[in-house]
Structure formats: C-alpha cells, structure tokens
Amino acid sequence: MTTPDSLLFCQLGSSTEADAAALGAKATQLCSLAGLSLAVPPGFALPVAACRSLGEGVKPALADRLDEAIAQLEAATGRRFGGAEKPLLLAVRPSVPVGVPSAVEAVLNVGLNDVTVEALAKESNDVRFAQECYRRFIQNYAHTVLGDDPAAFEDVLALYKEERGYVSDAELRGSDAREIAARFKAQFESNNDQPFQEDVRQQLLSTLTAMARAWNAPRAKTQRKIHGVAEDAGLALIVQVMVFGNAGDDSGVGRAWSRHPQTGVAAMAGEFLPQAQGPDLQARLRPLLPLSNGGSDSLQSLLPQTFAALEQGVAALEAKLRDAVEVEFTVEHGRLWFLSAKPGKRSTSASLQIVTDFVRSGAMSETEALLRIDPLSLDQLLHSTIDPEAKRSVLASGLPASPGAVSGAILFDAEEARALAADGVRVILVRPETLPEDIRGLHAAEGVLTTRGGMTSHAAVIARGMGKPCVSGASALRIDAGAGTLTGPGFTLKRGDIITLDGATGQVLKGTVNIRPPELSGNFATLLGWADRHRRMAVRANAETVQDARMARDFGAEGIGLCRSEHMFFEGDRLVAIREMILADRERDRRAALAKALPMLRADFAALFEIMAGLPVTLRLLDPPLHEFLPEESTDIDALARALNADVTLLRRRIQDLREQNPMLGHRGVRLLLSYPEIVDMQARAIFEAVADVAKSTGKPPIPEIMVPLVVSRTELDLVKARIDAAAAEVQRETGLTFAYRVGTMIELPRAALKAADIAQSAEFFSFGTNDLTQTTFGISRDDSARFIGEYASKGIFPADPFVTLDVDGVGELVHLAVERGRAGRPDIHLGICGEHGGDPQSIAFCESEGLDYVSCSPFRVPIARLAAAQAALRKSMQN
C-alpha cells in the first residue's frame, strides 16, 4: 500500500512486528504484498489506535481524514464515491492479530444506493450483477449496522422465487434482481422503521462504527478469552476499492498455494473460476479450473500473462516470507489483484518437506526450521488419521485422550476382547473406566472408549503408552454390560457393532470411516536429528513392557524414566502371586507368595536392561493401593476364591476392608512399602539379580535407578532405602559381583516439594510426578475432573487443562521450590519429570527453564519431546 495505488493513515514500508500490532494481520499482509510491488486494490487502513474509540462514533477529526483518504482514492481510481457515473465502491474488512477469532464480518459494496446502482449497471452493462451487489449490500449493512436477522432477507428471496416458480438462482434475470433489491429495501424499512441509508458517506461511517462496536461486544470478548487471547486485543479496519472478478470473460477469482498443501512439494497449485466473485469460489456452483494443467482449460491457457504474474508474485512472496504461502486473487479485465496472502495451510508432512527444503537451499537455518514446526503436529505422522474428506456421523464426543483413528467392534469385557482379538477381530474395548486388571484386554484391543475419566485417567495413560487411539470421558454414553448395549442420545449399539474412534478430536463415529495410515518420512528423521543437536535435556520414555521399550528406543528415547513396576504384576502368574500375597495374613506367607513372582520380575527387568543397554533405567517400586489387584465384580471374586481355594466370605471381607474412600490419597506408595517391607525386599532383589544376570551375559552391569513413590518426608525414604541397600549387599555377596545403583524419589506431593532440601539428603535423584502433584496442588482428582474441567476451560477459569499443560503459576512454583531446595540439599542431584507433562511442549519449555536434566514421556511422545526440548533450549538461549 505504499505504491501509488495504496493509501494508509499510517505510513509503513514493510511488515514488522510493530506494524502487525498497529494494523492486525491482514493489513500487514497487504503491506507486504504492496512492498513487493504486487498489486493490491487501492485502499487504506484505520489502525488499532484509531478504532479503539470508534464504537462511540466517528469524531470530526477522523471524519475529516476519512474524507481526505477517500478523495485520494477517487483521484487514484478516477471514480467518485456516490457518483452517478463511475461510482467508487468500497469493501470494509477487519484486520486482527494472528490467531484471534475475527468476530466481525466484512461489509462489501459500500457506496451503492439507488443512484450508483444504476451507474454500476450501465458501466458493467449488467443490470442483474449491479442489482445483486445492491441486494447483498442491503442485507449485509442491515445485519452489521442495525443487527437485523439475515434470515428475514433470505425469506424475501425465497418467497420471490416461489412466486415466480424459479428453482435456481440461475433463472433470475436483471428485472428480477431489481425487484428483489427493492423488496430488500422495503424489508429493511419494515425491520427498522427507517428508510435505507442512501448517503454513501453515512453508509461508510456507520459501517466502521458498527464493526468497532461488534468487536467490543461482551460476546466477542468472551470468545477471545476462550481462545486464550487478551480480551482487549486490538481491531484495525481496512477500506479498499472493490474489484470485480465478474466483469467479463477476462475476469475471475482464484486461490493459489506456493506448494502442495498435502505433500509440501515446491510447485504452485490452486484453482480459478472465470467470471465470478469471491463467494462463488466457496460455493463451487461451477467446476473450478486448475491454474495450469498443460491443456486449454486452465488459467495459464486462458490468461497466460496473468498466470505468469501470479506465479512470479507467489514465488516472490514465498522468498520474502521464507514459508509456503496461500493467496486469494481477483482478475478484473486481465489485471491481477492480490486480495490476501498468508502462510499456506499444510499437513505435517508438508511442513517437514517445506522446512527441510528451505534448509537444504540455504534459505533457512536449522534453528529456524526447528522453531517452525509445532511439536504436537508430529503426532499426525505417528498415528493413523481419519481421511479429512470422509463423512462423519458423530455418535458422541469425549476427550481426545490418545491420538490415532480406528474402526472396530465394540466389546464391554476385557477378557472377551482378548479372546475375540485372538480370533482376528478388530476390537474396541468400551468401559466406564479401565482398571489395571484390564491390562490384557487393553493390549488386545485396537482402541479404547471410556465413559468416565480424564486425559490422564488409567485408560488414557495406558493407551497413549501403547500408541492406541483412546477417547475418554464420553459422558453422554451409557454402558449396560449385562444387556450388552451402549446407549447414547437417540441410539443403542449392541455388543459387536462397529464404531470408529477419532483419538485426535475425541469423536466417536458410527460404522467404519476411511482411515489414513501413519506416514514417516526421511524429513522426520532429519528434523529430529537437528533437534537432538540443539537440545540440552535428555528425553526418556515411560515404559514397562519389552514392546514399549523397543518402540521407545526406535523413537529415540535415551533410557527409561519411569518403569511402573506394578504393571509387571498384572499378568498371568504374577497376578496370582500378588493376590496370594495380599490375602495372606502372615508375613511369612506373604514372603512365600512374593517369592513365586520374583523370577518373572527378574526376567522382566533383565529384558529392559538389555534393550536399554548403556542407558539409564528408572524403576519405580510398587505404587498403587492393593485393592487395585483384586477383582470388583461378584463373579470375578467367586472365581478368585475357587482359584485360591479360599473362603469366598473371607475374600469378600478382605476386599471390602481394602476399599478406600479416596484411594488416590490412601494406603499406597511408600506407605504400603513401609507396611509390607517384604515387597521392597522382593522387588529390590529382583532388580539386583537382573543386574547380575545382565552383567554376566554382557559383561556390563546396568546401573538401575530405584525410585520410591509418594514420599513426603526423608524418614520414609530412609527406611525403604535401608532395605534396598541391604538387598544390594546380599546379592553382591551371593553373586560375588560389584555393581552400582542409585536410589531416588518421586516428588509428587506438595509436602515433598517443600521438604526437598531434607529429602535430597537421602535421594540421589528426583523425578517430578506432576500428575499427582497437580491433583494434590489443585485438590482435583483427574479421574473425576471430566464433570467440570470442560466448563472451567470454556469459562476461561483455567487457561488450560492443568493435567495436559503444567500449571506454571501453582504447580510450577512447587517444582521450582523443589529444584532450588533439592540442589541446596545435594548440589549434584539429578532431576527429571515423568508425569504426562513430560510429553507436552509447553510443559517441556518450563522444564528447560527450571534446568531439569531430562523429561520422560510415553514412547509415542518421544519425538514430540525431542523437538520441544530443542525449541525450549533454542528459545532460552535466544532470551539470554
């Protein structure tokens, strides 16, 4: 707009950040276009400062400047605003900061009235075109300025067509258009008890005022708050000369991408519609032409010079922005006008293609490339996704608990799911919520749907770990396992019916839907290679099974940050052994039961050590309350009693005794380990025997990190540590081997964070368990939060779900204190995070700012964490 064709209240050379703050994104883009000498329709912008008080009316000084600016536009175009010949028509568009919902509609064709519409008809030699512009403007103006319901006008049009027996708009002629415009004016007068505004200057002033007012309406402010944007974000307004793509055969509208949006391959793509206006492009009433196809039906063949100008412009833009771009354009009598330019929409794999191309060509540094990619978008590459073109019949919505898409038969019982999956059936396990004892069913199922629980419920955490789609907390659904039905609003599915889960959106879809498989390219490896060079923090994985550990290594994990040893108890004979242990009254019997599980656990640990050879493996001692290992259902209890040859009444009583009001705050973690020290003895022995086995077979003893959960005082840790040390000494004596190991603790309760200096005296490492730390700091159970956390987000009470993104203000302060005090207690203490936040980019940035040594997350989150850790390190170094 610094070309002779453009006018602005504020003079700008090119787009900078300051400009964007003053003018919003769209006006800044137009400045960029103008700065590259690309043609944009002449116009000017009212900057944010000028629009602030505009809602209260246009002040005389501003009105004078508007008049001046319009006079300049008149001079530049040889047209006159409100003129009976060659009338100047204007488009008024909002320009708002990037990422802010607009909340204000554009108003086109400002300047049309009973006089100018005739002049436009004459000039274009097209009455219908002119009158339709007029009719649209009346409706548009009535809605924006006076708040009229557009539906009233739509009804007028529909009624007219019915009177005439017209089926489609194409049947309308010039005379019809004139009559409809007249009826619209009558509707306007009846709606508002005042005549339509024929004064074009007043039309413009009212439009500007109304748009500013809409921007500051409470609804718009709430909208912004919900989107996490400042309520008082600024609005700028753009006033531009109208250009018409429907001015003849040498006119039209189109859209172009500098690169293919799906692949990112560098070749201009796009579409063109001759003799049409912008909205026609959206409506696709006629087939769109490609920009170029080697044949005769393309923009290139119809208007070769225009095509060349477009290609040159798009290339210049891409070079300038150093990014793939998307433009909208209008051709008026062969002349190309750019209406918008913005970063082009793209798939994740296209994003990777683009930045690697730019880096290879030398146009971009690795650093910039790394910062360009949203780490969360990598998820798209790791998981199957629903075909974006597919039709969706949504049955219900829940939380997008684990990404990926899958279709399968619904089953309500974990054992049945396992059996059918073994027969080759693709199964979706549907449960109110899952329990650790469902673990085998979860292994067998292709996806999981729960009607309760949040983003960090058991099902969600396990599914993410396994890389399986999961929708959790779909509270509109009701399971009747007895009847074998899943009921929702207006439907009932039966056991075996097919549904599709979209783990990326949380939608539950009817039947099968087209699904795209995951796509990993060389670019993915290239980018993550760069990330590894730039990050400071190590990235580990949370893994227990051989399968998970291998996957984690494949994704680049540098060790295991959290092996939840209880998961090793949930299968087969180990479950039998631990149940025997729980039900035994005497320590001697408990030790005997545990001894049966020891060889199995030893083998499990040894396998993990071998996969993670040379890398750290953090093993957490038993954490959950014992009742999680016992069945809940009556029939399951009967079966267990038979299996253990136990009295069913006694068994029921024992299960009843173990039940807790608030198991999350109950008899678990270190509290359990202190009540049943024989568990520590067995687990420590299994670990150290595995170390000895691996040392013997490989010659290199692994160095296990043994982690005690739920500690709030140093004494608790000391008591458990003494038993671990004793077990190590025993195994060393028995095997004649010497090996190293480390003992540390989770920091997952507020008191642990506060007492970190003290606890660090006995802990060689801290691992922040931010799931539990968030639960206790907020006093919110993640399993029960689904009932209100959504409302909290929509009302803007919490800026984000604190179980997804670490609450820096509250939980973050406790982490900060613990880091500070932990280092005071032990300067070389090793610090990491193993909560779900370890895979969340924003939370990873916080970990970098606190100087943690590593993050640990689900295997499928490892690539995301690698990139996020690199970005965090780069951003931190840029700040310094």
Place this chain on the structure above:
Amino acid sequence: MTTPDSLLFCQLGSSTEADAAALGAKATQLCSLAGLSLAVPPGFALPVAACRSLGEGVKPALADRLDEAIAQLEAATGRRFGGAEKPLLLAVRPSVPVGVPSAVEAVLNVGLNDVTVEALAKESNDVRFAQECYRRFIQNYAHTVLGDDPAAFEDVLALYKEERGYVSDAELRGSDAREIAARFKAQFESNNDQPFQEDVRQQLLSTLTAMARAWNAPRAKTQRKIHGVAEDAGLALIVQVMVFGNAGDDSGVGRAWSRHPQTGVAAMAGEFLPQAQGPDLQARLRPLLPLSNGGSDSLQSLLPQTFAALEQGVAALEAKLRDAVEVEFTVEHGRLWFLSAKPGKRSTSASLQIVTDFVRSGAMSETEALLRIDPLSLDQLLHSTIDPEAKRSVLASGLPASPGAVSGAILFDAEEARALAADGVRVILVRPETLPEDIRGLHAAEGVLTTRGGMTSHAAVIARGMGKPCVSGASALRIDAGAGTLTGPGFTLKRGDIITLDGATGQVLKGTVNIRPPELSGNFATLLGWADRHRRMAVRANAETVQDARMARDFGAEGIGLCRSEHMFFEGDRLVAIREMILADRERDRRAALAKALPMLRADFAALFEIMAGLPVTLRLLDPPLHEFLPEESTDIDALARALNADVTLLRRRIQDLREQNPMLGHRGVRLLLSYPEIVDMQARAIFEAVADVAKSTGKPPIPEIMVPLVVSRTELDLVKARIDAAAAEVQRETGLTFAYRVGTMIELPRAALKAADIAQSAEFFSFGTNDLTQTTFGISRDDSARFIGEYASKGIFPADPFVTLDVDGVGELVHLAVERGRAGRPDIHLGICGEHGGDPQSIAFCESEGLDYVSCSPFRVPIARLAAAQAALRKSMQN
C-alpha cells in the same frame, strides 16, 4: 546433698535448669530437698557427662573418684563398704530428664555378699530380712548386669515353697531365706557359668556400667523416639546409702501429698506402712495407715515428731516449688528420710484449685498460673469420665476421637437409633463410618463407635462438635448390620447389647462401667477470665445448629468461624428439597426445588444471627459433593424413588453417575457452585433475607461473612462473588434496607495458598481449612489414614498425627506463604483458621506466631482454645 550428709561429683546449691540437664530430674529433686535442709540418705550423683562413656567401662580416673566418694560416705555413716561389721549398703538409681521414660531399673542393696549379709543379719537381728535383701540383690544384679531372665529366679523360689509345702511368703523363716539365697546364687552360676560377684567394689562398678549400657541400647533409644524425646537424652546415676523402713516398730515407709490429689484442697494427705520397705507400699499386703486421722492408728499418733517433720518438710517444699508436691519417705528408727519429691499427681479440677489458691495468696502471678495448666486437660472438666478405680474389660481399642464416657445399647442403623432414643433408650450408634445422612441418628445417640475413619473423620468431627464420646477406627471390630451383630476377637455382641465407650482413651468396654459426670467449678471461670485478658486472638466456634451455637456462646465463643451450611440440608424437608434439586435435569426445576428450602434456611440463619448478636458469623456455602445427599443402600434408594415419585432405574443411574473415585478431590465446593449457580443464588438470598429479618426485629443488621470453599484461583471466587453481590443488591432493593456483608474464601488447597496474593484481591478474609490443606499437602485422605498413621507414629516417621497437630514444617509453610501473600494482596485482610487444628494448643501457638486474627473450633474446644491462645500470646511476648 550439699548438707554434710551428701556428696556429689558436681557441687550444686539448688535446683536450676542447668542442674536438671546435668543431673536429671531425680537428682535435682534430691538437691532441692537437701537445699531445704530436709534429710535425704547420704549419697552422690554421677552427672550426665560422666555417664556418657560409662557403658564402655569405668575409666581409672572415675574409679578413683568413686573410691573417694565411697570413703566419704563411709566416714559420714560410720559404716564400711564390704565390711564384716556395720556394712555400708548402697542403692543405685537412674536420674533422667522429666518426661523421659527411664528404661533402666534401680539396683538396691549393692554391697551384699556372703560376708556382709551375715553382718546385716547380726546388726538387724533379723536373718530373714538380711537374706531376703541378699536374695533380691542377686536377682536384681543378675538381671541388670548379666541380662538374666528374672523368671528363672522366681521359679527357684516357687519350687522351694512347693517343696516345703508353703502357701505364702509369710511362712518363710530365716533358715528358709538363707537356703533360698544360696539357691539363687547357684542359679546365678548355672545361668552365667561364673560365680556370683562377691567383691563389693566390682558389684558397684558393674552395676553402674550395666545401667549406662541399658540406657544406650537400641530399644531404649526407640522408646525415647516414640515418646518424642531426643534419642541421646542424658542419663545421670545416683548412688545413695540404703535406709531401711523395716528396721523396727519405729520404722516404716510412706507417701505424702501436700494437697488432696482429686480436689486440690490444701491439707497434707498420704499413707504410711510401719515396719516395711518401699515395695511393700506398692503391694499393699497390709492395710496402710493414714498420716493423720485424729485417732491412734496414724503416723501422727505413732511417731508425732516424725509426722511434724514430714508436715514441715512438705510445706517447705510446696512453698519452694510453688506447686503441690508428692514425696516418698522412709522412717528408720524414728528418723525421717526423704527418698523423692516431685510435683504431685492431680486431677484437672485440683490443678485449677491449686493455681487459683496460689494466685489468691499472691504467691503466683496470673501469667504463671495460666502457663501451668495444660489446655487439653480442661477437656476432663467438660466431659464425663470413666471412674479411675473402675475395672475395665476392654473389647477393642480405636482412636480417642471425641472425649467423654458413656454406656449404652449398640444399634447399627441411624433411624432405629433415633426411634429407640425417642423411647428413652441410651443408644450408641455403631457404624463402619458415618455419612452426613446419619446426622439425625448422631443427634439421638449418646455416643458413636466406628470401625473405620481417623481423628478427623465425619463421625469424629460431628461427635466432637456435639460433645459426645466417639471412638473411631476400631478396626478389630466387624459389623454385620444384616445379622445385627458386632464381632471382635473372641466375642460377638448383638443389637441392643450394652457397651461403654471411653472417648478419652479410645477403649471400647464390655457392659456398663462407673462414670463420673463432668465438673465445672468457679476456678474454671476464673482461669478462663484471666486467659481472656491475656490472649490476642479471638476464639470462635464451628457451629450450625441453635443448640451448638448456644453452647459455643456459653463456653465463651466470640462468634461463629465456620457454619457448614450443608448441615442445614441434612434434616427433614430440606433434605427432600435438595434431593429433588439434585435429581432435576433442568435449571428451572432445580431452582423450584431450592426455593422450597429457602424459607427454612433463612430461619436457620436468622436464629444463628440472633444468638451471635453483635458477633461475626461466617457462613460457608455448600461444600460436599452432591452424592453425599443421596442414599447408598438399595432399600433407601427404593424408598427415595417412591417418595419422589421417580423411576427407580433412573434414580439408581443418577446416583451411579454422581459417584466419584476420589470424592475428596471431586466435584464439590466452588466447582459445584459454578456448575449450579442457582445454589449460590438461593443460599445468598437466604442469608441476606435473614439479615433483613433480624435487622427489622432487632434494629441491628448482623454482618454476615460469606465464605466460598475449595477455591484455587481468583476467577472462581470472582464468579461466585458476582452472584452474591447481585443477590445482596436484590434483597436490599426489595426490603429497602442497607446492610453490610463480607465475602471471603477458605484457603484449603496448596494452590490457594500459593496464589493468595491474587485471591486476596477479591477476598476480604481468609479462613484456613487446615483439614483439607493437610490432606492435600500430604496426599493423605484422613478417612483412609487409620490403616497406616498409627504405624507412622509408632515408627516416629511423623512426629505427631498431622490431622491432630498442624504440621508446621510442611502445611505450616503453606499457611505462612498464604498469610504473607494475602497481606501483600490486601493489607487489612482478616485471617483465621477453622480446621480441627483451631482447637489444638500446639497448632494455636503456630497461629499466634503467624499473627492470625482468630481461631475457630468445636464448641467443646472453645475453653481449651481460650487458654491455649493466652499461653501462646504470653510465650510469644516472653520471647520478644
């Protein structure tokens, strides 16, 4: 011991704190006695410093000093240690700090051997006496020095008596005693494979060494840790000449109190046993004589001079210590020897009598009197207690959850309890744990027994509030409500059987037991009057009912610090209304249901305002999760469905839907108020209408303090506050009255404490809800803690139950932060505490140190809090 008769390694004039640290309590007391020129048996003490390394053996320098000291004793008494005539015999006794368990037994008669025993027999002219002393010494020495089991010696004695056909010890003669002593020596040699030590100097050295070693044994250290005493607390040893109360008719032993232990009335009381030794006083084989009774069978009549000396000595001691004293004494041939002197045991009412006497006589200041009384001991005066003489048949033990004693018939159902209580039956409600819906049963019962739950479980809190005895968490008991039985180890009680609860100890006793009613005296009022003059913090009560509020006023509460408004919903028609509200699907229906409850709540609030006229009343909006208002049992659900004319399947489903994994961390407090703002609207309106009603009837509008629970962010509070403000404005408009009110919040979650600066912007007051704050800071559910908290205490992992005494280190830091930040956000913010800690003296001291404005506690705790607050203020001012 500074008299010519006494010898000490360290020279001391009188008892001071430094002395006690060097010499322990007993030696210090003996110094006090000696300082008053009262006769104590000659002797000396090995101070703490000398005993530290004594376990490793007596070093030559120390041995030399011992020889010297013994030579002095020989010179002073005209006896010789190990002499064949007039042998010197010694008693070695431990002297440890006040409140420390001794862990070491005294050894008497050191210096007896085959030679000296004959000399003693000759001198006393009593072979049996001398040989029995010898026999006892052999056993005592074997046990202390060589660790022999005393039972082996008891067996020897029993066998001898069996051989001779003796039934009682009285039948033993001198020759028997000699034979038994010989057999004891033989037993000693057989036990230890070495002859008995005949060298008296070695006897003494070995005894001293063994006692020092026992003091430092691991078991003794653990004992000290459990009692909250430093493991390395010091031991001093006292060596004194033996005196014999069995030396003739003018000899004996006795005990005297300067005041009556039960009443505190100033008149010496006590008992005397002629011709006896200390242990005989305990054994009560013969009837004890009173010290004086006006007749012939008393110490006064038998030995008038001795009595006069005793009376004079005791009076001098009381004057010196400014406290009631208790002494043990021996009379040897008419000569009075004081063996110990310590503060006399006393009941609480005696304590009050004593300090008020002292203050009235000018011997003690109010301040000192206030500091002398343990606030918790006042509980004895407010509640009935089990007769200390009564025989107890203990069925089971639980936690002493609410003090008082009661006998009654056990019932397992709250409604049945209510019905029978209405018929005049004294009922004890027995439940696994109580729910809010049991409230009417709790009102009707005389006491409560639960098999689960801790010191701050629902039953415990409610019972304490009502001043009823409660034993909670008696986990050895099992209720079978269906069968109507209560089963424990080895017994089964049936519905209606009588038990007795001792809320002070947590014992459950069989049948009825003698119970003493509470006793409030003028001294009680006097003392609390002094307390009120010296305390800075206000004391409020937690109360909801008219009954509780009146009681709180009677106990001196200065307002209500916590009215849990949900308790008002648990009765009659209100419960029906809130259940209707919960089960309604539409907001309109919920509002209609709530409207029915409004007039009842308004009347409740008005009644509280009237009772607390002129005093602040803090009303907390609805806090518990909704499922607490719904029944759990199948039959209750059926009944509710019939009552509401609702579909039972739908009802069950709704109840199921509301169930939570961790209700403590669930959909409650402000989260519920934001989901159902109609609850806020109704409660605020009921409060303000009550304000208006009271303003009209009394002319003085009360100033309610409305408190929002479970807040973690300012936005939550703002949203609720806006509705409260709107309700206030409405009621003011409708009534034409203007009234003030305050809106504040609980600080009961770690995040609230951390964000206090921000929250204080919108809160006029904070009330620390330290129950929930402790639960979340520790990650421990108070309802589930019974399973391990006892073990934690016994292992010394937590210094105290953090639900009873505020954890200053962890929870206290959060309170401290919140106080600091709250004042930063609003300098004049009003601060109080309303958790159970508000009635705990140690926690009250913490509140004083943080400068809180008030504490609020159960009505029955108000007197305790008044005294504790005074003590805290006095101690703080003494520190400054």
